[in-house]
Amino acid sequence: MWAQTLSGPFRFEQVEVAAPDPAALTPGHVLLATRAGALCGSDLPNFRGGLWPHPAAEDGWGATRAPGFPMHEIVGEVVASRHPDHSPGDLVVGWASMFDGIAELVVTDGDGLAGYDAGLPATTAVMLQPLACVLYAAEQLGDVTGQAVAVIGQGPIGLLFSSVLKARGASRVTGVDPVDRSDVARVFGVDETVTARAERWAGRLSDADRPSVVVEAVGHQISTLQPALDAVAPGGQVFYFGVPDDRVYPFDMMTFLRKNLTLRSGVTLERRRVLADAGAYLAEHPGLRDCYVTHVRPVAEVEAAFTAAISPRPGQLKIAVDMG
Incomplete structure (x- = not known):
């Protein structure tokens, strides 16, 4: 499968890596085919060359050169699942729990995912995570x-x-x-x-x-x-x-x-619940749909997307990445 990887500060390169084995999924996890992702401010220090400062959820300290790193705001289609509430074919939004979302396929914790209105473009639905x-x-x-x-x-x-x-x-x-x-x-x-x-x-x-x-x-x-x-x-x-x-x-x-x-202060808990709440909030405030994601880049231009994100300017809000 393809993945983008940080090859140095301010620089991505596309690589081919082994695809995750659906048979190797652990309980509670799902395999997603990514459709879209979005840049968060917490991704940007790593793009600049900073050390990954947070313990990864499953295997110690994260690696800044891991394929797909750094991105956690994702939308995708479930390919395989060992989570009771997610089935193949489901469209979901939420967290890439290992922050490795810039990849064709991603394994992630199903408790950080929820379904969304399929009428939303994936590059809009990604706003439900923040x-x-x-x-x-x-x-x-x-x-x-x-x-x-x-x-x-x-x-x-x-x-x-x-x-x-x-x-x-x-x-x-x-x-x-x-x-x-x-x-x-x-x-x-x-x-x-x-x-x-x-x-x-x-x-x-x-x-x-x-x-x-x-x-x-x-x-x-x-x-x-x-x-x-x-x-x-x-x-x-x-x-x-x-x-x-x-x-x-x-x-x-x-x-x-x-x-x-x-x-x-604190991190987000009860993720599936609040993702559902986010879907309801967006339905009640439809004006946000058209003005929140202001720029969409194809994944081949992810480096340009990150470069833009580190320089806030009028007219630029959320930057999304189309994984198609």
Whole structure:
């Protein structure tokens, strides 16, 4: 089968590797023929040459040169299954559990997959995976009805947070990003677009304007956690969603203490449930379908897709890869 593999920083090459043996599937796993994938911010440090920082689920530390790495947001057709809820021919969306989704065939944990509306193109359906992550995170914040919220980072994840928190009853959603996202603010439920760095925004807030909830949706660096702590109202919540590249972050404990804050974070659990919830959410908010995935590249151009993703710009949100 074909697979794309990182041959060095900023460089992919297509290789031929042995296809997985359906007879070798372990209980709970499925073999997928991939149809589409999408780039997540957590894939980009590896493209730049960074070390894989997270323990792989099944066999220790992941390998940055493994065929198909790095991609976990996938859509595919079930070829073989040892999971009770997935059968050959099913169309599914979710996680490539070994982050090896840039390949013709992928073995993955069936608990991270769910069916989707077959009327959706695969390159649109792939958005259900990040949407599921955001829905699960938003649940952890509890009832936000009537509260002012702010989302630092208005890329593909941050805009989904803006949409979901508005739909969950937030009275006002502020989106903060140095990249101008005013063209899509309305469809994602953003009431106020702040085109500036988070530090400048936080430093200019009056006490009356402080949000009760701040979501940090940037990740990968340490500079945007402090503005979240500075901006949030006393007694408020900060949700750190972005994946950390650094194991240890400097943390302003005095501000955290004096403002009686709550800091939340975490990975997505109950994946099949929230993938189903994501399908229902997209059906209720059909306007997201046409504006979330802004660019689709064929898999032969996956290197160009990653190169584009590391440079956020107006008009560019989620980048999908067509595996056909």
